[in-house]
Amino acid sequence: AQSVTQLDSHVSVSEGTPVLLRCNYSSSYSPSLFWYVQHPNKGLQLLLKYTSAATLVKGINGFEAEFKKSETSFHLTKPSAHMSDAAEYFCVVSVNRDDKIIFGKGTRLHILP
Amino acid sequence: GAVVSQHPSRVICKSGTSVKIECRSLDFQATTMFWYRQFPKKSLMLMATSNEGSKATYEQGVEKDKFLINHASLTLSTLTVTSAHPEDSSFYICSVPGRGSYEQYFGPGTRLTVT
Numbered sequence: 741a742q743s744v745t746q747l748d749s750h751v752s753v754s755e756g757t758p759v760l761l762r763c764n765y766s767s768s769y770s771p772s773l774f775w776y777v778q779h780p781n782k783g784l785q786l787l788l789k790y791t792s793a794a795t796l797v798k799g800i801n802g803f804e805a806e807f808k809k810s811e812t813s814f815h816l817t818k819p820s821a822h823m824s825d826a827a828e829y830f831c832v833v834s835v836n837r838d839d840k841i842i843f844g845k846g847t848r849l850h851i852l853p
Numbered sequence: 854g855a856v857v858s859q860h861p862s863r864v865i866c867k868s869g870t871s872v873k874i875e876c877r878s879l880d881f882q883a884t885t886m887f888w889y890r891q892f893p894k895k896s897l898m899l900m901a902t903s904n905e906g907s908k909a910t911y912e913q914g915v916e917k918d919k920f921l922i923n924h925a926s927l928t929l930s931t932l933t934v935t936s937a938h939p940e941d942s943s944f945y946i947c948s949v950p951g952r953g954s955y956e957q958y959f960g961p962g963t964r965l966t967v968t
Contacts, residue, residue: 772955772956774956774957776959781944781964782961782962783946783959783960783961783962784897784946784959786956789955789956791955791956828894830896830897832957834955834956834957839885839887839950839955839957840887840899840902841899841957843896843897843898844896845895845896846895846896848894
């Protein structure tokens, strides 16, 4: 069975400091993994995706994530947080067989001035 | 990537009435679309898979008679919330799977409030 676990429901960082949002997955197949961001009362925006190519994936707005098979992790990072990064972040795994995807429970990122 | 629209973006209805939400894939044909529900400050929950030309596939615990899905064409799926009650108030989001990319393209969502 496939699953995805976001280890922190809330993360607070000061503006200008690094961001780390953790995600671990479980999959019987080679997974495709995604990070989406959702601002309040808005739809989902794709930040980046891993689909079996390079393990270090760069996304929009300075975010990147590294796929580590040995650790079954796909943590999201950013070197320097900006106030506009405050939002809900979802780690998602694709099971591929039927196009269904599974969402993590989300991590609320708070940026402190 | 695909462009997906939803209409309306927000709707308020009275308890007992029905509400239809449209999801359109604007730039490519989709034989499959997905409907999600998101409670406040919660993650997205897959409700059903909308299949063009056949019945929708519902996830466990989702009432198919309450949440009617019709995949009318290769670019349009509709979700009708029948006999809505306040507990149906939620954010409903549709998605279209990308072709060969395993990525999903999400609509902007519809905020339903039942009074």
